[in-house]
Every structure is written in structure tokens, then in C-alpha cells.
Amino acid sequence: AYKTNNLYSDMNRIGLGCSGMARRNEESSIRTVDTALDHGVTMFNVAEFYQNGESEIVLGNALRQHSRDKYFVSVKFGALPTKGSLYGMDVNPFNVRAHLMYSLSRLGLDYVDLYEPARMDDAYPVEEVIEAVNELVKEGLVHHVGMTECTAEELRRGNEVCPIKYFEKEYSLLSRKMEEDDLPTCRELGIPVVAYGLLGHGLLTDGFATGLSTPHILPFLFRPEDMEHNRAIVQQLKEMADGKGCSTSNIAVAWVLQKNPDMLAIVGTTHPDHLTDSLKALDIKLNEEEMQAIGEIFAPGHVRGGVLPTMRYKNGKFLGFK
Numbered sequence: 001a002y003k004t005n006n007l008y009s010d011m012n013r014i015g016l017g018c019s020g021m022a023r024r025n026e027e028s029s030i031r032t033v034d035t036a037l038d039h040g041v042t043m044f045n046v047a048e049f050y051q052n053g054e055s056e057i058v059l060g061n062a063l064r065q066h067s068r069d070k071y072f073v074s075v076k077f078g079a080l081p082t083k084g085s086l087y088g089m090d091v092n093p094f095n096v097r098a099h100l101m102y103s104l105s106r107l108g109l110d111y112v113d114l115y116e117p118a119r120m121d122d123a124y125p126v127e128e129v130i131e132a133v134n135e136l137v138k139e140g141l142v143h144h145v146g147m148t149e150c151t152a153e154e155l156r157r158g159n160e161v162c163p164i165k166y167f168e169k170e171y172s173l174l175s176r177k178m179e180e181d182d183l184p185t186c187r188e189l190g191i192p193v194v195a196y197g198l199l200g201h202g203l204l205t206d207g208f209a210t211g212l213s214t215p216h217i218l219p220f221l222f223r224p225e226d227m228e229h230n231r232a233i234v235q236q237l238k239e240m241a242d243g244k245g246c247s248t249s250n251i252a253v254a255w256v257l258q259k260n261p262d263m264l265a266i267v268g269t270t271h272p273d274h275l276t277d278s279l280k281a282l283d284i285k286l287n288e289e290e291m292q293a294i295g296e297i298f299a300p301g302h303v304r305g306g307v308l309p310t311m312r313y314k315n316g317k318f319l320g321f322k
Contacts, residue, residue, distance in 0.1 A: 013257055014279060015043030017268030018194060021058040022051040025270045033062035035272040037070060039279055045168075045194070045266045047118060048103045049086065052196035055108035073278040074194070075103050076115040076167070078121075080316070089313040091117045091124060093132035100136055104322075114165055116146030120154055122314040127136060128301075137162070151310060152185040166194045171263075173237070173252050173298040174200035174230070174306040187262065193258060196266040200306065203230060204252040207221055207240035226304035236281075236297050246284055253281035255294050269270050 021029040033044070044063070046055050056075075056131045056233070063071060071149045077099040078091040100115060115133050120126060136142040143166035147158050158164055167186050176199065188195055199205060202215030203222070222230065229278060234248065239253040253265055269277040286294070308320030 004039075012040050012042045013264050014041060014282065015045055015194070015264055015266045016041055016275065017266040018044055018046040018055050019050045020270045021046075021055040023054055023058065026058050026061065029058050029270045032061040032272045033059065033271055033276055035275055037066060039276065041070045041279075043071065043074060043194075043264060043266075044307075045074045045196070046107075048078065048106075049076075049079040049081040049118070051100075052081050053106055056103055058252065060109065071248050072106065072169075073109065074116070075100075075107075075112045076116050076168075076203070077103065077119040077260070078118040080162060088316040088318065089119050089121055090316055091119070091121045091129050092316075093124060093128045094130040096129070097136065100141060100298050104141070111141050111143060113142075113145045114144045115142040116148050116166075116168065118136075118148060118230050119313055121316065122312060122319070123316075126150070126154045126157045129156070130161040130164075134162040136242075137156065144276035149310065150196075152181040152253035154181070155185055155191070157192075159191065164191050165188070166264075167191050167283040168194040168196065169264075170197040170258065170308055171195035172198045172200045172204060172306075173244060173255060174203060174303050176298070176300050177307045179300075181288065183220065185261070193263045194266060195260075195263050196268070197308075198253050198256055198265050198267070200252070203234060204237070204249055204250045206238060206241075209234045209248050216319075220235055220304040221308060229304050233297060233303060237294065240290065242296065244284065246280060247277070249278070250281045250284055251286075253292065254286060258286055259280065260294070267305050294307050 037285035046059050048056060078089050079086045080088040080090055098262045117129055130145060133145045137145060142169035146160055146166045146168060147155055147164050155167055159322060169178055169182060201217050237251060241248045257265055269275050312319040312322050
């Protein structure tokens with residue numbers, strides 16, 4: 001039910017996240033896109049608000065030299081950027097078309113493969129937002145409708161308007177909340193998942209496990225006092241990775257993909273070497289005992305923090321977390 005297109009070959013179950021692409025690293029970003037396509041990676045995940053639109057421009061420049069039928073571009077819309085942050089959300093159905101026109105121009109494309117609201121806004125019924133995107137599908141400007149970071153109930157409502165191609169949300173060994181409601185709903189409806197944040201904001205890495213690095217993280221995700229507790233848990237994963245001759249991040253991604261055959265993993269990078277290293281996760285085979293052991297080490301409740309609450313908006317303004 002999930003293998004509905006050619007994105008599910010062994011190699012391209014990993015897609016490239018383009019949030020870091022900007023003019024300052026354009027040369028490296030273009031080489032990363034070329035490397036991705038050389039290795040069979042076909043999904044490129046971007047948003048109109050990444051780097052205030054620069055990510056779309058750089059990705060468009062990178063893809064211009066490749067045949068359009070060789071790649072799949074996923075675009076999120078609606079978040080309103082300001083310097084260094086976001087100040088609101090615009091998923092007003094009347095404005096959806098304008099958002100797409102700007103993205104198409106920056107990307108240099110005639111259509112995008114997947115188009116999805118970045119969040120929902122309580123002022124606008126889900127059905128109206130998704131129908132606005134579906135109208136663009138009917139015109140050939142969008143090929144598929146997606147949804148991201150919404151509730152399971154909102155996903156159901158959107159899917160009743162038109163088939164939702166993919167559901168995008170954060171998921172990792174450190175953040176497994178999606179297993180409660182979202183994943184069962186997606187499987188009931190036959191909607192594959194696009195997962196991002198698989199490295200736990202940099203915590204599921206060798207550097208964090210060994211104490212060489214403590215990535216900058218959002219304070220409402222992981223409190224400073226929780227770090228040593230979580231580091232001890234990640235150290236156990238590193239020991240398993242060492243035994244298999246791979247990195248902590250590789251085994252973290254491999255576990256997610258083996259546990260969820262209906263899931264694509266988005267890996268964000270602007271460096272070709274980082275991408276090729278991430279692709280090694282596809283070659284790692286975990287047996288049943290290893291899968292169970294990792295799942296128990298990172299069982300819900302063992303990790304402190306790490307769950308990103310659903311952000312709620314109304315009339316474009318941030319209301320808080322739900």
C-alpha cells in the first residue's frame with residue numbers, strides 16, 4: 001500500500017533536506033545535490049521560508065542541469081520569516097496560490113511534486129486549506145498534496161478532501177511521540193511518512209556520546225540538566241555502533257528505517273561527504289535482537305525531553321504549544 005511510486009528503492013529511502021542551503025554555501029550545496037542524484041537520492045525537501053527563500057534559489061540552480069523526471073521536489077509553505085526566526089503563519093486559502101508562484105519562480109520549475117502547509121491555523125478549516133492546494137493539483141502546478149506537523153485528526157480531515165501523498169513530521173530514537181497517534185493513523189489511511197530530525201538535533205552522534213560536543217538545542221526540547229542523563233543513553237547506542245563498525249548516527253537512522261518500512265528519512269546537509277556518510281545507514285542490517293535492544297534503550301519515557309509540541313496558530317499569530 002505504501003510503495004506507490006519509484007521513491008522507495010533501497011537507496012532513495014533517504015531524501016536530502018535543503019534547509020541549510022544559501023548563497024554563502026551555494027557551491028558546496030550544488031555539489032551535494034549532484035552527489036545525491038548520483039547515489040539515487042530523488043527527494044529534495046525544501047520550504048519557501050528556508051533561509052528567507054535562498055534555499056529554493058540554490059536548489060533550483062542545482063537542479064537546473066538535471067532532467068526534471070529524475071527528481072522529486074517537496075515544498076512547505078506558510079511560515080513567515082523575519083531575521084533569524086519566524087513571526088507567524090500564513091495558510092489563508094486565498095494566499096496559497098501566491099506562495100506557490102513565488103516558490104516556482106525561485107526554483108525555476110513549472111510545478112512542484114509535493115506541496116504542503118508548514119502548520120495549520122485554527123482560523124481556517126483544514127478542509128479549506130487542503131482544497132486550496134488541491135485546486136493547484138487540478139491545474140498541474142502541483143502533483144501531490146502533503147501535510148506536516150498537524151494532528152492525526154487534522155490529517156484525517158485533510159485526507160477526506162483529497163488523497164494525502166505524504167505526512168511529514170519529526171521522528172527519531174529521541175522523539176518517538178509519533179508512534180502514539182500519527183503513525184497508526186498514517187498506516188490506517190495508507191499514507192507514507194517523511195521523517196526529519198532523525199539525529200535528534202545532533203544528540204544521536206558520536207560527538208555527543210563521547211562528550212566532545214553538546215549541540216545547540218532549543219531549551220524547550222532538552223533542558224541542560226537532562227543532558228548527562230541522555231548522553232548515557234546515547235553512549236549505549238554508540239557501543240552497539242562500534243560493534244558493527246558504523247557511526248552512532250548511522251545506526252540511529254538504520255533503526256528508524258528498518259522499524260518503519262513505510263517511512264522516508266530526510267537528512268539535511270550541504271556537504272557531499274556528510275551525505276555519503278549518511279547513506280551508509282542503508283547498508284546496515286540489524287537483527288531482531290538488536291532492533292529490540294535499541295528500542296528498549298530508547299523506550300518512551302527513558303529519554304528526558306526531546307518532544308516538539310504541536311505549534312498552534314490563529315489568524316497567523318502563534319498561540320502556543322499543544
